[in-house]
Amino acid sequence: MKIKTYIQASQLNSAGEMTVYIEVVTDDNKRFLVNSGLTTPEKFYGREFPKSVTNWRAKSTLLNRKLLEVEDFCLRNAKMPAAQLKQEVAAILGTKPKQPKRMLADYISDFGKTKRAYNTRRMYENTAKHVREFDAKATFETADVNWLRSVLY
Numbered sequence: 207m208k209i210k211t212y213i214q215a216s217q218l219n220s221a222g223e224m225t226v227y228i229e230v231v232t233d234d235n236k237r238f239l240v241n242s243g244l245t246t247p248e249k250f251y252g253r254e255f256p257k258s259v260t261n262w263r264a265k266s267t268l269l270n271r272k273l274l275e276v277e278d279f280c281l282r283n284a285k286m287p288a289a290q291l292k293q294e295v296a297a298i299l300g301t302k303p304k305q306p307k308r309m310l311a312d313y314i315s316d317f318g319k320t321k322r323a324y325n326t327r328r329m330y331e332n333t334a335k336h337v338r339e340f341d342a343k344a345t346f347e348t349a350d351v352n353w354l355r356s357v358l359y
Contacts, residue, residue, distance in 0.1 A: 207233055207284055209277050211242075211269065213249050223247050226269065228276055230295060236288035240295045242272055272299055310344040311337040 212229040219225065223245035231237045244265060248256045253270050255262040275298050283291065311334040318330020337344055340357055 207231065207280050209273060209280060211251070211253065211273070212239055213246065215249050219245060221245070224249060228273060228295070228299065230276070230280060230291065232288050232291065233284060234288075238288060238292045238295075240276075240292065240299055242269060242299060244269055244272075275299075307345070309338075309342065310346060310349050311335075311342070313346075 208229075208231040210229050212227040213224050214227065215224055217225065224247070226242045226244040226246055227239040228242050229237065229239050246255060246259055246265075248259060250256050253273060254266045255269070259265065276295050279294060279298055280291065283294070286294070314330055314337060315334040318327050318334065321327045321330065341348075341353070344353065
């Protein structure tokens with residue numbers, strides 16, 4: 207497992223600084239980035255901010271502490287699936303990856319899976335399929351009276 211810093215120079219925040227990410231490459235070559243919560247006006251490589259950056263020593267110390275925490279966790283949990291590892295690393299760093307938005311059809315499908323009777327489960331899965339075909343991006347907010355009328359007519 208490899209853990210290092212990654213700075214994407216093409217994306218600047220409102221202060222004109224770049225975000226410092228922690229990059230994790232798992233043993234099965236799955237790669238993900240997690241925001242470290244730190245920014246830099248200059249691109250750098252390694253674990254130390256350039257000396258020209260304000261508070262470079264404090265920022266470098268904080269970055270190293272975060273990297274050590276992530277390395278420790280990843281080494282102890284090397285067999286964890288990459289998606290779950292990313293969530294755990296984000297929790298360690300105090301950031302959360304953006305959760306994919308669940309659509310109306312996902313809720314219908316999940317609710318159907320709680321039913322015992324095969325035909326009932328199949329009916330809910332069929333309904334979820336039809337909702338996806340009609341409007342794959344439907345949510346509880348967008349499925350209003352007009353949306354229902356357009357489904358029926």
